[in-house]
Amino acid sequence: MSVDGFLFDAGRKMRHEEWKGSFEDYLNMAIKNPTITQLSTERIYNMILSHGTKEREDGSIEYGFFKNRIFGSTKQIDQLMMYLKAASMGLDIKKRVVLLLGPPGGGKSMILGMIKKGLASYSRTQEGAVYAIDSCPINEDPMHLIPEGRRGELRSRYGIRIEGKLCPWCQFRFENEWNLNLNNVPVRRIYLSEENRIGIGTFAPAERNDMDELYGSADLSKLEQYGNAGDVRAYDFNGELHTANRGLMEFIEVLKAKPEFLHILLTLAEEQMFKTPRFPLQYVDELLIAHTNEGEFLRFIGNRENEAIIDRFHIIKMPYNMREEDEEQIYHSALKSKLKVDNMKIHPGGLRLASEFVIRTRQHENELRVGMGGISPRFILNTIALAFVSVNKPLITPKDFYTVLCQQIHHYPILTSEKRDEYMNYLRDIGTKIHEYEEINVQPLSKSRNSNHTATRSSMFDDLILGD
Template sequence: MTSPGSTHQPPDDARKSATPAMAPLLDGAPQAGHQDDAPRARFAHDMAAYAAQHRITPWRGQFADFLEQILPTGATLLARNAHQYLWDMMRWNGQTDGGGRFRCRLFDDELFGIDEAIDRVAAYFKAAAAGSEVGRRMLLLLGPPSGGKSTMVILLKRGLEEYSHSSEGALYGIDGCPVHESPLHLVPHGMRADFRASYGVELQGELCPHCRARLEEQYAGDFLRMPVERIHISEAGRCGIGTYAPHDPTTADLADLVGSVDLSKVAQYGDEGDPRAWSWSGAVYAASRGMLEMIEILKVKREFLYTLEHFPNHHRALASMAKLGLRQKSAQPGGARYTVSCFFERAIAYAPHDVTARMVYGNYLLATGQDTAALEQLDAASRLAPEQATIQYNLGLMYVKKKEYEKAGVHAHKAYALGFPLPGLKNKLKAAGKWREAPPAPPATEAASVPDAVAPPASAAEPAVAPVEETVPAPPSGA
């Protein structure tokens, strides 16, 4: 095998036969001495070096060959998980400056002005590679358009592809496995303690159902005969990099992520539950051993839909759906099967005495200019829970907007008597010249000390629902 840096020269006859094939590359080239000769010559040399470095020299063999030939060269590198592999790739492309700050050269020529964001991404992979719980979380890139999110992901993908061609980033997988599984998963659990003692590496992971079925039926359980190959990460080849972009939420199919039953193989294997009858075509499987990019995944807001379909009066989900509708300026947000008002009406029909659902609905109706409907919901909430100060305050604001100042004053006094802290309603009434101080409270009597006159118990405390003068309904903290 000739290494990329080999100086081995072909024989003269081979060089002569190769010369005509190279001639077209020189057509139209500048004459000797032209000022562009040097850069173009360097580029041609760099292209040749790149081709030599990336020339794929496949390695294939049985797992027994892998244990004998490959594993002793670097067991620790071969047992890395995806987070460790990606962090090693970033370190392979990076350096630490004089101030002790890590910089990844992947981003130097493409991303500017977002050094803090890049540092946070690097910190995520460093912590995940060290085994922190952060590795169980998705890395979410949020920012304005043209903020560098997609560019950063593309650079990470290109870095993985490049790293997998290096000796440090060499990856091996079970030949024929749809998820390019590590061959070390073939080591039986009963022998993993011995493996740790021999190589100083802790093995984690299980055989995928597809490989387990092959091992039992094709190799009679002899894991040493399972075929192994070297793999190279490639987005185009769907190896180690998966990309998922949501389609129209009404027609999106989960199969885009996790595949589906391959009906053409069901007859062959006789059972839809046989893992070999699965298509394994989803983006999640393509991303195994590498990374999965999910583009604009938050647009669908499926968590709201699932929650509201199973818990119609879930206050936080209702408030989130209302926010989404206001943000999109749409009565039926993208991905929702029904209008925002339909979700609220369903919640109220499901639990007619739910004061908080009516309050949040009233806020939403007010924000969308449906004052009369908003007043109906707030008034109903007031009858259900007259002791809640927020309801009285919101009703006062509504009546101020309708210029029914006498009713507004009644609700204002009730709100402030119940301890509502904001002075906005009082200020609005003062500005209209309609504020009247409440009459002094009657002196306390002995009856006030008897059990029948005590304040409502703590369980009757009102939920924290935002006043209607806010433009967007806030989720109740006690829901």
């Protein structure tokens, strides 16, 4: 393919179908296909289901969206899906902020990243199509134009559920530009995108966070023209809460935020509305997902003044994985993608060794704290990367990896001397079995735990060399 052909093809894949029409056109489409009016939680729930499901032998559900991408988090995914299902039905649980609680590197950000990308892709399909009032800065749901008294009719006749009200910007234009005539309101299809700040917002606490980051600010260049900071034409509705409308709002390390930010979150969770200076409460339709670590959480709940905020969270614990098979799959997956190195491989016994070690560090005498501490998958992935550059061999043996791992644990600065000694003792125990890891069974992982069969063909061994 020529350079011109490559660039044309790449650009074509980035383009998407444009659709613009009248509110009447949109309403007729909605009557024929009510799914285009689905609310954010329902859209996200259906997005995940669109990738297919399968019933496991134990009766639990395997979701195709997460298959071979998330390992060892079956329980947590089930809890998230139960929340989304209940929230999409309009039950009261939708008035809670989903809080993913777990140690660093436990998969919180990864799951959120997958959902954000999945939602963006889903909005480009016919099933996940999203429509908004044209030119609205918060991508207002056109159905908010329907008067409260007529919404029940659409629900009973066509299954269209409408929640919320027009934003100040659309209300102003409806009254002053569109002359209260629904036929004058233009509608367009939108495509959710974190990069383009459409339907996916993110907030991260920082030393100098300003409230404007959440709810926008006055446009100083237009204040002189309109003479009133309360005029919608002189206000930028560009806060993260506006951006996330129709999709998802992520709060990173939410419990580190200042009290005034958390109070906005409290109102938003309960009422699906927030207050912007000089304007009435604004409705937004967005799934609220926050994440934090256990240390911050324990500090936060230690302050009784935070009880009202904690009560607004739907908490899903995200501990480290505690099954060696799943832990190995994490490394297996990484070695096929972000840790793939040409002409270098790692013996599967090295990954088995690492998995057994980290699972042991995550044990705790308190059952509620099992998996909430210990060595993270990220630490092992870093160690694998260091092994690739420090071991000058095409194949990193279990002994090679063991040596690098011992060095990393010995010099890991966040460990107390007691914890370092404890972990080094674990490694000494493992070191006595190096020969066992070098003779690791090459059958599929689920079978090798229960079999003493040793494969002899080199091709079978090569299949398990996870650097391929």
